[in-house]
Structure formats: structure tokens, C-alpha cells
Amino acid sequence: MSDRYFLDTNILVYSFDETDRRKREGARELIAAALEGAGTISFQVVQEFLNVALRKFARPMTIDEAQDYLDAVLVPLCRVHSEPDLYREALAARLRWRFSFYDSLIVAAALRSGCDILYSEDLQHGQQLGRVTVMDPFQAT
Numbered sequence: 001m002s003d004r005y006f007l008d009t010n011i012l013v014y015s016f017d018e019t020d021r022r023k024r025e026g027a028r029e030l031i032a033a034a035l036e037g038a039g040t041i042s043f044q045v046v047q048e049f050l051n052v053a054l055r056k057f058a059r060p061m062t063i064d065e066a067q068d069y070l071d072a073v074l075v076p077l078c079r080v081h082s083e084p085d086l087y088r089e090a091l092a093a094r095l096r097w098r099f100s101f102y103d104s105l106i107v108a109a110a111l112r113s114g115c116d117i118l119y120s121e122d123l124q125h126g127q128q129l130g131r132v133t134v135m136d137p138f139q140a141t
Contacts, residue, residue, distance in 0.1 A: 006110035008120035042080035042109035
């Protein structure tokens, strides 16, 4: 295994969660390791995160804060970009695993990026999706 992983949007969101210290710290550790080369995200994660951060955080990010986070974290981690073949792969994932289109797009991006692990709490922990294993980093062991 290459130990490369893909971060779903909820991991980034939890890194700002002031109500759950365990999730916040776990998410921050995953993001820090990702920035050292272990992890990646897609354009979809960038879009979803910025939407949540600007609109739904208890204290929404300012535009300047969002720009700083974009430059420091999101852009360096974003290695999967929008293109027709990715949408085709997402449609195939939707057909195969019966996920929503947006979850299928996350799965397609994780597969395309060559990751072994997809960190998300939105999908079934331990589920094997091709070569990618879904892991909920917040699931109690």
C-alpha cells in the first residue's frame, strides 16, 4: 500500500469544529499529514468546503480567511480537477455502488488519485471500492 489517502469534505469541515475537540484534532492531524504528501482532495472538496465555510460555520469565514485557507491548504492538496472522464468514472461508480452522484464523484476522484484510503464519515466504514477502502477516522475503535 502506498498509504496515500483522499479527504472528503467533512474532514476539512471538522478541522474547524469547536464543539467536538476529538474530531477537530483528528481532522487537523489528517490535514497536516496530507500537506506533507500523504493526502489529496479534488476540486469538488474545494467547492463544498468553501461553500460551508462561508455560509454554515458557527462563525463563517471572511473572504480573506477563505482566500488564506484556499492558498495554504486547499490548492496544495487539490490534485484532481474537473474533466469529462472523471464525470464518466463517477457515473460508472454510481451504477456500480448505487451512491449519490456527488458521493460517486468523490469515489471516482479517490480512485483517480491513486489513493488506498478514502477518509469520510459519509460512506460505510471498511467498504472496499475497487482499490480504495473507506475509513471513518472518527469511528470508535
